[in-house]
Amino acid sequence: MVAAATVHAFSTEMLIGSMTFAVLTTCLRLLATFTDRIGQRAEVGLDAAAFYAAIFALVMIPIVAITGNASGNAAASPLLVNKVLLSGLCLGLWIGVVHGRRTWGPDLWTRRSMALFHTGLVCAGYGVAAMLGSIGGLLTRGETVGDILGIWPHFGASPTIGFGMSITLAILSLMTLLVVLFLQPKGEPVDA
Amino acid sequence: MRRAILLTGLLLLVMAVPSHSANPGGKGEADRDFACGGSCHGDPGLSQPSSAVFAFSTDREAAYVGGPISVTVTVSQMELSDLGLIGLFLLSDTHGVADTPQDAGWTILSNGDGGQTNYVETHVIDAEGGASITWSLLAPASEGDHMLHAAVHHGGGGDARMAVSDPFEITVGPVPENMPQMLPTWEPLNARGLGEESSLSLPVVNATAVTLEYTFDGGPIAAIDATLENNVWTAVLPASLSEIDLQYRIVMSNEEFTETTGWISVGDPEKAGFSADLTAVRLQSIALMFASLALCISVQRRMARPKAPGLGEPIQALVSADQTDILAASFGAPTLNMADPRRPEGWTDEQWTHYGTAHLEQNYGGVF
Numbered sequence: 001m002v003a004a005a006t007v008h009a010f011s012t013e014m015l016i017g018s019m020t021f022a023v024l025t026t027c028l029r030l031l032a033t034f035t036d037r038i039g040q041r042a043e044v045g046l047d048a049a050a051f052y053a054a055i056f057a058l059v060m061i062p063i064v065a066i067t068g069n070a071s072g073n074a075a076a077s078p079l080l081v082n083k084v085l086l087s088g089l090c091l092g093l094w095i096g097v098v099h100g101r102r103t104w105g106p107d108l109w110t111r112r113s114m115a116l117f118h119t120g121l122v123c124a125g126y127g128v129a130a131m132l133g134s135i136g137g138l139l140t141r142g143e144t145v146g147d148i149l150g151i152w153p154h155f156g157a158s159p160t161i162g163f164g165m166s167i168t169l170a171i172l173s174l175m176t177l178l179v180v181l182f183l184q185p186k187g188e189p190v191d192a
Numbered sequence: 193m194r195r196a197i198l199l200t201g202l203l204l205l206v207m208a209v210p211s212h213s214a215n216p217g218g219k220g221e222a223d224r225d226f227a228c229g230g231s232c233h234g235d236p237g238l239s240q241p242s243s244a245v246f247a248f249s250t251d252r253e254a255a256y257v258g259g260p261i262s263v264t265v266t267v268s269q270m271e272l273s274d275l276g277l278i279g280l281f282l283l284s285d286t287h288g289v290a291d292t293p294q295d296a297g298w299t300i301l302s303n304g305d306g307g308q309t310n311y312v313e314t315h316v317i318d319a320e321g322g323a324s325i326t327w328s329l330l331a332p333a334s335e336g337d338h339m340l341h342a343a344v345h346h347g348g349g350g351d352a353r354m355a356v357s358d359p360f361e362i363t364v365g366p367v368p369e370n371m372p373q374m375l376p377t378w379e380p381l382n383a384r385g386l387g388e389e390s391s392l393s394l395p396v397v398n399a400t401a402v403t404l405e406y407t408f409d410g411g412p413i414a415a416i417d418a419t420l421e422n423n424v425w426t427a428v429l430p431a432s433l434s435e436i437d438l439q440y441r442i443v444m445s446n447e448e449f450t451e452t453t454g455w456i457s458v459g460d461p462e463k464a465g466f467s468a469d470l471t472a473v474r475l476q477s478i479a480l481m482f483a484s485l486a487l488c489i490s491v492q493r494r495m496a497r498p499k500a501p502g503l504g505e506p507i508q509a510l511v512s513a514d515q516t517d518i519l520a521a522s523f524g525a526p527t528l529n530m531a532d533p534r535r536p537e538g539w540t541d542e543q544w545t546h547y548g549t550a551h552l553e554q555n556y557g558g559v560f
Contacts, residue, residue: 040551041536044543075470077220084470088477089484096488103492106546114495121488139220158468159476166475173482180486180493187496 004070011067015060016133022053022097023126030119033109047109051101054122058094061087078158083135085158086128093125105189114190131155218277221303224311226281226343226356227288239354244270244344245322246357251454254363255331258376260301261362262454263329263340268322270355271348276317278346280325282310286341286356293340297332301380304328306459308382328441328454330376331364338362372399372444372451383459387431394418394425399444404429406440407455415443432458528552528559
């Protein structure tokens with residue numbers, strides 16, 4: 001039988017690999033929006049690669065969260081509490097990435113503002129994933145590569161919010177999402 | 193030539209990756225099996241041998257069922273990593289799973305480091321002097337000879353290393369009649385904040401007097417008599433006003449016997465006493481997910497809205513549907529032929545629809 005921690009490490013590697021690929025291809029596609037150095041075929045390929053890598057990363061996030069949850073008692077450490085919190089943020093941002101690309105279509109790259117926003121969102125999602133990996137490094141090795149930067153947070157303290165306030169926040173955020181989904185006019189795919 | 197340089201560079205980078213010991217920063221104190229959950233050092237079978245030497249000692253020669261006993265494990269002469277960190281286990285067996293002392297019926301009152309775990313991490317400055325950890329235990333409920341083992345995980349020479357001690361035998365005898373006893377249901381205080389007084393409830397049976405003894409930093413021992421109210425002994429442990437090593441023990445006596453628990457260390461609550469409401473944390477995580485998603489979708493929909501007409505531009509709504517159709521039919525943009533022989537091989541219909549016009553304009557001067 002393989003321990004949950006081993007499956008967690010494996011799924012994390014898959015996740016980070018696909019996310020890194022998605023970020024690289026997205027940034028290259030953004031470059032193509034601002035320059036003519038990249039050919040038409042490469043542009044098509046980069047966009048598709050970024051999209052499918054993001055979908056794969058999105059599928060892997062819950063698997064990583066579940067295996068991580070099974071590997072340790074998250075309630076026993078502020079680092080693990082922060083990991084659980086950042087996992088939710090990471091999932092939200094990557095759903096946003098896939099939703100954006102699906103809503104706007106491949107022609108989103110013809111509008112610079114959209115291309116910049118989409119790339120920024122991908123980078124933000126990757127940044128949160130990097131913070132999650134950094135916490136994992138602190139837990140297992142006592143150090144993180146982020147320390148090289150000098151300003152990398154260590155997440156040694158976690159917010160203390162009671163059950164009542166937590167459920168209020170969850171309900172409020174769900175209502176916000178429902179308002180956005182059902183009351184805000186839907187976006188249309190970008191037409192080049 | 194470029195490719196050769198690139199490949200050589202990549203090969204050198206791969207070869208430059210050093211083989212390092214597993215988890216040099218430790219895993220944190222916890223109840224851990226010998227196999228350490230399959231993740232501490234990868235696997236006991238993968239670790240390099242260690243030159244560590246173990247020594248056991250106890251505060252009494254034998255224990256009785258449910259009775260207290262303190263076991264001190266000293267480990268020395270091990271290799272050390274740069275951090276000098278070692279992880280010491282107290283085990284009831286070396287099966288790899290379900291082999292903590294608790295699995296064999298022992299109760300750990302204190303691990304000497306402000307917790308109740310069988311695995312403790314500590315830094316070693318000098319391998320000759322090594323490190324000593326004292327576990328304060330309550331014996332299991334079955335009489336007989338019980339074995340305890342110690343194991344150590346540490347680094348050294350760039351490798352993960354581990355060693356296991358020989359078994360150490362403790363004889364657990366029957367409870368002498370009328371012996372004062374601390375019940376195994378007792379949950380000792382192991383951590384608290386600075387400036388906090390602690391009221392301890394002590395489930396002691398067969399005692400006519402109970403005393404709380406405590407010491408700061410191994411100094412003189414002070415004593416406070418516990419009071420009996422509603423069949424529960426209660427004593428108040430004074431507050432500590434600075435980060436100082438505080439230990440206490442319970443002395444239980446009657447006309448025939450005097451019995452003492454092992455010393456129990458009171459540690460930092462942030463290290464040993466942290467406990468979050470996991471349901472609340474998960475709800476907060478869900479809230480963050482919903483909020484971030486709502487923000488993303490909101491911005492994306494806003495940016496995808498068609499632009500409002502500017503001053504002087506005709507409002508689209510004022511143009512009838514019929515006129516629009518006529519205009520589109522008369523002056524519409526040339527449409528792409530899906531079976532166009534100029535369509536690159538492998539392009540899907542979606543890609544051809546979106547990028548086809550640009551492709552034809554770029555390579556053939558236009559759609560026609």
